[in-house]
Amino acid sequence: MKPAASHGWSLLLAGAVLAALFTTLHAVRAAPGLQQQIRRRQADVQRLQELARRHAGDQAAMAAVVAAGPGAPALAELTRNALPGVRVEVQERESRALIEGWSVQWLDVMLEDVHLVEAGRYLAGLESGRPPWHVAEIQITASEGAAGRGRITLLAEGLQRAAGKP
Amino acid sequence: MTTPNAIHASASAAGFDLAGGWASVVLAARGRGGPAFTVLAEGVAELSPELKQRLDRLAASGTWTVGALAVHETFLRRLTAPFPSVAKARRVFPSLLDIQLPFPLESCSCAYLDAAATPDRQVSALAVAARREDVARALERFGAAGVDPVRLDHEGVALWVRSTREVPLAHQAARVVIYLGMDRTSYVAGHGRTLLAASGVRFGARDFLDPARGAEALRHLAARLTPWLRAQEVETAQWAWTGPGAAQPELVASIRRALSMPEETSSFIHQQPSSFLARALAARAIAADPLSCNLRLGDQEHPRHRAAVAAGVRRGVGLALAASLAVVAVNVAWLAVLQQRRDALQQQVQTLARSLAGAERVPRGQEVLTAERALQERAPLFEPFHRALAPSLLHQLGPLLDTAAAQQMTLSAVALRPQAVECTGTATDWAHCELIQAQLAQAGWKPELERRDAGADERVHFTIKATR
Numbered sequence: 001m002k003p004a005a006s007h008g009w010s011l012l013l014a015g016a017v018l019a020a021l022f023t024t025l026h027a028v029r030a031a032p033g034l035q036q037q038i039r040r041r042q043a044d045v046q047r048l049q050e051l052a053r054r055h056a057g058d059q060a061a062m063a064a065v066v067a068a069g070p071g072a073p074a075l076a077e078l079t080r081n082a083l084p085g086v087r088v089e090v091q092e093r094e095s096r097a098l099i100e101g102w103s104v105q106w107l108d109v110m111l112e113d114v115h116l117v118e119a120g121r122y123l124a125g126l127e128s129g130r131p132p133w134h135v136a137e138i139q140i141t142a143s144e145g146a147a148g149r150g151r152i153t154l155l156a157e158g159l160q161r162a163a164g165k166p
Numbered sequence: 167m168t169t170p171n172a173i174h175a176s177a178s179a180a181g182f183d184l185a186g187g188w189a190s191v192v193l194a195a196r197g198r199g200g201p202a203f204t205v206l207a208e209g210v211a212e213l214s215p216e217l218k219q220r221l222d223r224l225a226a227s228g229t230w231t232v233g234a235l236a237v238h239e240t241f242l243r244r245l246t247a248p249f250p251s252v253a254k255a256r257r258v259f260p261s262l263l264d265i266q267l268p269f270p271l272e273s274c275s276c277a278y279l280d281a282a283a284t285p286d287r288q289v290s291a292l293a294v295a296a297r298r299e300d301v302a303r304a305l306e307r308f309g310a311a312g313v314d315p316v317r318l319d320h321e322g323v324a325l326w327v328r329s330t331r332e333v334p335l336a337h338q339a340a341r342v343v344i345y346l347g348m349d350r351t352s353y354v355a356g357h358g359r360t361l362l363a364a365s366g367v368r369f370g371a372r373d374f375l376d377p378a379r380g381a382e383a384l385r386h387l388a389a390r391l392t393p394w395l396r397a398q399e400v401e402t403a404q405w406a407w408t409g410p411g412a413a414q415p416e417l418v419a420s421i422r423r424a425l426s427m428p429e430e431t432s433s434f435i436h437q438q439p440s441s442f443l444a445r446a447l448a449a450r451a452i453a454a455d456p457l458s459c460n461l462r463l464g465d466q467e468h469p470r471h472r473a474a475v476a477a478g479v480r481r482g483v484g485l486a487l488a489a490s491l492a493v494v495a496v497n498v499a500w501l502a503v504l505q506q507r508r509d510a511l512q513q514q515v516q517t518l519a520r521s522l523a524g525a526e527r528v529p530r531g532q533e534v535l536t537a538e539r540a541l542q543e544r545a546p547l548f549e550p551f552h553r554a555l556a557p558s559l560l561h562q563l564g565p566l567l568d569t570a571a572a573q574q575m576t577l578s579a580v581a582l583r584p585q586a587v588e589c590t591g592t593a594t595d596w597a598h599c600e601l602i603q604a605q606l607a608q609a610g611w612k613p614e615l616e617r618r619d620a621g622a623d624e625r626v627h628f629t630i631k632a633t634r
Binding site for chain 2: 009010012013016017019020023024026027030031034035037038041042044045047048049051052054055057058061062064065098099102104123124127131132134135136137138139140141142157158159
């Protein structure tokens with residue numbers, strides 16, 4: 001090999017070796033930081049996927065209610081039809097707007113001197129509606145001297161959809 | 167002074183042992199179990215035209231021609247440098263050799279073989295040298311026979327290496343290899359794997375067998391060899407005979423007598439002794455080892471050897487270059503893959519966070535927090551939907567009333583709220599109240615039972631309050 005060519009090869013080799021050393025050093029220094037960032041991002045993805053699953057559960061619950069119908073039936077009418085002759089008082093305690101036109105309504109219902117077996121059937125029917133009226137609280141007080149009868153007060157929770165919403 | 171910068175081994179080589187009017191040629195090629203030898207000529211008076219043509223064809227296909235400088239044309243010294251570093255020792259070997267040579271080192275071709283650290287933290291090497299004028303004479307001798315050796319080996323080293331390869335020597339056992347050439351006699355001594363010394367005289371089998379001069383030649387040999395052996399402290403060594411003279415047992419016997427060698431001295435003759443040196447030279451030319459050497463150096467170096475060494479250097483540089491570039495590529499690719507993975511994950515994090523937060527942009531690094539807050543804020547909006555599908559309090563009221571009826575209990579008031587249950591009534595027995603209490607506890611409530619003494623109705627009055 002001629003000296004000039006040999007010199008050129010040596011320079012090229014030295015450059016390549018230096019580049020290899022530099023990139024190795026750079027990689028060795030940079031890689032741990034990148035790997036740590038990757039681990040953090042993986043943890044973030046896992047947490048976000050967990051949140052997404054929870055959100056999907058919310059959406060599924062809402063979709064199930066939406067699929068059931070436009071909203072719980074009118075409670076006063078339903079109660080009077082189910083318990084003819086019983087003094088029924090229905091009073092709205094609270095109503096709150098939710099999303100996509102849906103709202104939740106809480107109604108206080110008082111049934112005076114009702115036959116408890118009939119009341120049981122009424123309550124069962126209340127919850128089997130689609131969407132149902134959900135009994136949030138209930139208080140049953142037996143009538144003195146009248147076996148099987150009593151007074152029932154309950155708090156019913158139901159979902160309603162504003163008219164005109166899909 | 168000329169020292170080698172590299173020794174190149176070829177894939178096949180033809181070893182030449184020439185002595186005016188006598189020649190042996192052996193071809194060696196690399197094989198799986200070691201070199202494969204083909205004897206091209208053995209003890210011929212001259213190389214035939216057919217053989218020369220064949221050798222030309224072999225040379226054209228890359229086979230090297232290899233010769234040797236006779237031991238009496240060369241110098242061989244064992245050098246020891248007082249450093250543990252081989253590199254440093256290599257720098258002082260020329261000075262150490264210079265003071266041992268009877269002529270200037272600058273007029274020689276030298277090689278320092280098998281330089282290695284010794285247990286006492288020194289570096290030992292075998293130095294071989296030949297005067298450049300002797301190299302030139304040897305080349306003329308080869309040229310006269312129509313041979314242009316690409317590589318000129320040291321005869322003594324070649325004899326020792328081949329002898330210990332063909333008949334391995336026990337560890338630390340001593341051996342004298344004596345080569346009975348037609349025009350020279352060379353002898354080499356060593357023990358184990360270590361070559362200690364080599365020497366030779368300018369007369370050989372032709373002289374020993376001459377009826378007129380034979381006896382005188384044998385006396386001269388004995389006079390030179392006996393003190394040399396004593397100096398090497400190898401009087402009890404095993405003797406290995408080779409060379410064309412060794413093919414004649416009566417000559418070997420004559421030399422043994424001349425040396426007054428005891429009968430019990432261990433001795434053997436190498437296989438195919440006439441082609442032994444040619445075989446040794448060819449074998450050494452196809453495999454590089456720490457004792458490889460070439461004394462045809464500097465401006466005497468064969469162009470093919472120079473080209474091969476340069477090609478070897480280029481190949482080495484190319485490999486180192488390729489390795490360096492591969493390292494660069496691996497490092498760059500490694501970082502690129504890591505960055506790509508990080509960016510992909512970042513993109514996934516952003517997409518998920520934007521989707522959950524319902525926002526166009528989410529600050530980098532705040533994705534999880536933003537999504538958590540958004541879901542936390544929206545959670546109350548979805549709770550009624552979940553409650554609508556979940557079992558209500560009535561599912562707990564049914565079993566309570568069933569148990570009360572079965573135990574003939576009378577409940578005067580029952581109140582159920584999400585976090586509290588209250589139940590008031592009467593029972594015929596304390597134990598019945600405890601049944602209700604156990605039932606509530608099993609359903610996950612923490613019930614407390616208040617009992618009052620039996621009244622006029624002779625029933626137990628109780629109140630059970632339970633909380634979550």
